[in-house]
Amino acid sequence: MTVAASDALRPAAALRGSLTVPSDKSISHRALICAALANGKSRISLREPGEDVWSTIGALNSLGASLSAVRDGNAVVIEVAGGGSPGAIAQLGPGIADCGNSGTSMRLLTGVAASGSGQATLVGDESLSRRPMARVAEPLRQMGAEIVLTNGRAPIIVRGRRPLRPAHVELQVASAQLVGAMSFAALAANGTTSVTVPGVVRDHTERMLRALGTDIQRSTDTDGLSTITINGPSALRSFDIHVPGDFSSASAWLIAGALHADAAITIDDVGLNPTRTALVKVLQAMGARVRLNEVYSDDTGEPIGAIHVRGGEPLKAVTLTGTDIAPLIDELPLLAVAMAGADGTSVVRGAGELRVKESDRISAIGAAMTSAGAHFEELPDGWRIRRGTPQDAQITTHGDHRIAMALAVAAWAGVARSVELDDPDCVAVSYPSFWSDARSIGALA
Numbered sequence: 001m002t003v004a005a006s007d008a009l010r011p012a013a014a015l016r017g018s019l020t021v022p023s024d025k026s027i028s029h030r031a032l033i034c035a036a037l038a039n040g041k042s043r044i045s046l047r048e049p050g051e052d053v054w055s056t057i058g059a060l061n062s063l064g065a066s067l068s069a070v071r072d073g074n075a076v077v078i079e080v081a082g083g084g085s086p087g088a089i090a091q092l093g094p095g096i097a098d099c100g101n102s103g104t105s106m107r108l109l110t111g112v113a114a115s116g117s118g119q120a121t122l123v124g125d126e127s128l129s130r131r132p133m134a135r136v137a138e139p140l141r142q143m144g145a146e147i148v149l150t151n152g153r154a155p156i157i158v159r160g161r162r163p164l165r166p167a168h169v170e171l172q173v174a175s176a177q178l179v180g181a182m183s184f185a186a187l188a189a190n191g192t193t194s195v196t197v198p199g200v201v202r203d204h205t206e207r208m209l210r211a212l213g214t215d216i217q218r219s220t221d222t223d224g225l226s227t228i229t230i231n232g233p234s235a236l237r238s239f240d241i242h243v244p245g246d247f248s249s250a251s252a253w254l255i256a257g258a259l260h261a262d263a264a265i266t267i268d269d270v271g272l273n274p275t276r277t278a279l280v281k282v283l284q285a286m287g288a289r290v291r292l293n294e295v296y297s298d299d300t301g302e303p304i305g306a307i308h309v310r311g312g313e314p315l316k317a318v319t320l321t322g323t324d325i326a327p328l329i330d331e332l333p334l335l336a337v338a339m340a341g342a343d344g345t346s347v348v349r350g351a352g353e354l355r356v357k358e359s360d361r362i363s364a365i366g367a368a369m370t371s372a373g374a375h376f377e378e379l380p381d382g383w384r385i386r387r388g389t390p391q392d393a394q395i396t397t398h399g400d401h402r403i404a405m406a407l408a409v410a411a412w413a414g415v416a417r418s419v420e421l422d423d424p425d426c427v428a429v430s431y432p433s434f435w436s437d438a439r440s441i442g443a444l445a
């Protein structure tokens, strides 16, 4: 089922049930890339992949990889021929790769193409073409990569060359996409590359590369500065995995459940990587009843399990700053909704990165929450927010999936009196089954 732009979303009577969410987007991108670079045939099982993941599949094929998709119920099995030979990783390119709306596809593939064969051109949609790309080109150039940007943005032209030089790079932004791009490039460099990051970012690249045979380590100092070291060159072995649910998609139900007076929701088969689950601690600090139940770790070292949330507890305000931000980066629009349903004034600072996501998420969530009735003060790098009187809100999503889902949750949880989204279909970027899952727990009549 879908929701039309003219459909008003309204407070739900109750939110109850169990569901699964689409496979983790971050892990999916990395698994697809690793499989294309590996020696031998891999198999990746994805539950309900969103448009961003399809962008990576299409882009890899455009660069000469061989990925095919077969539907199996609500899963899609991707078979990847693998292009590496024993002792070496594949070279991708030449070609023109369309990354759609997906910043992660574009930045990771820039790192891959840097050591590719021939010229790769990476393009994206209107939103992606506005996003900053010097942050990925600069550190890769320190490894000898040849990259041409268009006014600091996409289209990106990468002229592949091998071997790249190992380098010691200090990133200016705490971005897992950049760590991923550098790590993929470092697979084809002779020697040790190190990447220092101002914060703790998701570590899926490291877990996966380590499991596939690369010598890659992370250390974090007491100030929260992380250093990732990669010893190249490194070949990757082929693999067969099922990618668990995406914690960031599950977060919609956590916030909805935490805010609603009559809610009991379980999300099964979700990735519980501790660099992703910071939201659970924040919600617990706000007074919510949220519980993780880790069941097992998969072959790539990713912890997997269930999350349970129950509603009915009053939430209290919270302040998030500095190193709190990177591990919550995709959950902050949803957290704005939780904050608008809490007692007291909540504050977010140090989140300027939100301005260069799929939309300027500080101003987009500000306009949306104000229209929903909350008191929202926009700051250069965050916001102050407190509860107001719920209103009938007409929301401009800017085509941003996370703004759309956050405001749907605001309606179901009663933070808004009703919500109309200008583009409900944009949820498919990460979560194509969002509306049918909403119906399954009673959010939609």
Ligand code: S3P
Pocket: 025, 026, 027, 104, 174, 175, 176, 177, 178, 180, 201, 202, 329, 330, 353
């Ligand atoms: C991602 C990293 C994050 C996140 C994005 C996915 C990844 O971006 O916002 O949705 O898979 O590496 P940054 O780490 O660049 O902030």
